[in-house]
Amino acid sequence: MFLSQGSFGKPRSDVDSEMVRDTLDGYLSALRKNGQICGEALHAVSGGSAIAYAYLVRPDSITRQYHSRYGIQDLDGVCELFGQEPSWQVLADEIPADFPDVRTASSLCLFPSAFDGQSPVCSMDTWDRFPTYLIPIDNDECERLCFWSREYNRMDDIWLSSGELEVPAYEQLASPSSLLSKQGRKLALAVESALHIPVYYFLMRYYGRGECESERRCPGCGKHWRRDTDTELTHFWNFPFRCEQCRLVSQFASASYDDSYAHIGEFQTKS
Known part of the structure; x- marks a missing residue:
C-alpha cells in the first residue's frame, strides 16, 4: 500500500x-x-x-x-x-519496480486482511495479495468481494470481543455452511472461474480436540484432508488441512485443549 x-x-x-x-x-x-x-x-x-x-x-x-x-x-x-x-x-520514497502477477500463482486462497480494504485474494505460494480490480470478474462481483471481506472482519472483531455473540460469530468464521462461508465460497468459485487457478476458502479453527485434532475430516465432504506438513509450520499459509474437492483449507486449532465448541466446523453426518 x-x-x-x-x-x-x-x-x-x-x-x-x-x-x-x-x-x-x-x-x-x-x-x-x-x-x-x-x-x-x-x-x-x-x-x-x-x-x-x-x-x-x-x-x-x-x-x-x-x-x-x-x-x-x-x-x-x-x-x-x-x-x-x-x-x-x-508519498513514498521507495516504490517497487514491478509487482507479482496473479496468474503466476499455483493456487489462491480467499483470506481477508486485518487492514480494511486490502484484497482477500492471496497466493498460497508466497502469500502476496492480488488487487481485486485486476481480476477479470464483473464489477458487481468485485464489490461483493469488498463487502464480504468487511463482513468477515466484522465477525472476527465480534468473536474477539468475547461477548454474547462470541459463539455465533465464531460459527460464521469456522463453519463451511454458515452464511458468511457460503458467500465467500461462491466468490472464490467466481475468481477461480475467471483465472482458471484453484481458489481455496479458509476456515478458522480455534477450538480443537487435542491429540485427535490431526484426525479430523474435511467438514465439507468428510474425507481425509490432512496433508504431510510439519506440525510446527514456518508459514501460516502452509495449511496442514486442505481438501481439493471442496476447495477448503484450515489450520490446527489454536486452543486444542478446549473442545467446548470443537464440533463447530467439523463434518456432520446427516441423520
Whole structure:
C-alpha cells in the first residue's frame, strides 16, 4: 500500500460544500469497493482546493483504465464539478519496480486482511495479495468481494470481543455452511472461474480436540484432508488441512485443549 495525496483543484463557484463532499465521498467509495484504494480515504477543502489522502494498492491503481463502470461515472462527476481529473502523488520514497502477477500463482486462497480494504485474494505460494480490480470478474462481483471481506472482519472483531455473540460469530468464521462461508465460497468459485487457478476458502479453527485434532475430516465432504506438513509450520499459509474437492483449507486449532465448541466446523453426518 502507498499513502498518496489526490489533488482535485477548485470546485465550480456555483456549488456548495455539501455537494463537494458528497461527490468526493461517492468517488472515493467507488475506488475502495473496486479494490483500488484501501480503507477509508480522508478529504477536505484547503485554500479553496479539494485534496484527499488514501492508501493506493499500487502506484498506478488510481488510473482510469482500472476504474469500474461505477467509478467511471463518479469520476465523470468529479471532472464536471472541478473541471479536471484529479492528480495523485505517491508519498513514498521507495516504490517497487514491478509487482507479482496473479496468474503466476499455483493456487489462491480467499483470506481477508486485518487492514480494511486490502484484497482477500492471496497466493498460497508466497502469500502476496492480488488487487481485486485486476481480476477479470464483473464489477458487481468485485464489490461483493469488498463487502464480504468487511463482513468477515466484522465477525472476527465480534468473536474477539468475547461477548454474547462470541459463539455465533465464531460459527460464521469456522463453519463451511454458515452464511458468511457460503458467500465467500461462491466468490472464490467466481475468481477461480475467471483465472482458471484453484481458489481455496479458509476456515478458522480455534477450538480443537487435542491429540485427535490431526484426525479430523474435511467438514465439507468428510474425507481425509490432512496433508504431510510439519506440525510446527514456518508459514501460516502452509495449511496442514486442505481438501481439493471442496476447495477448503484450515489450520490446527489454536486452543486444542478446549473442545467446548470443537464440533463447530467439523463434518456432520446427516441423520
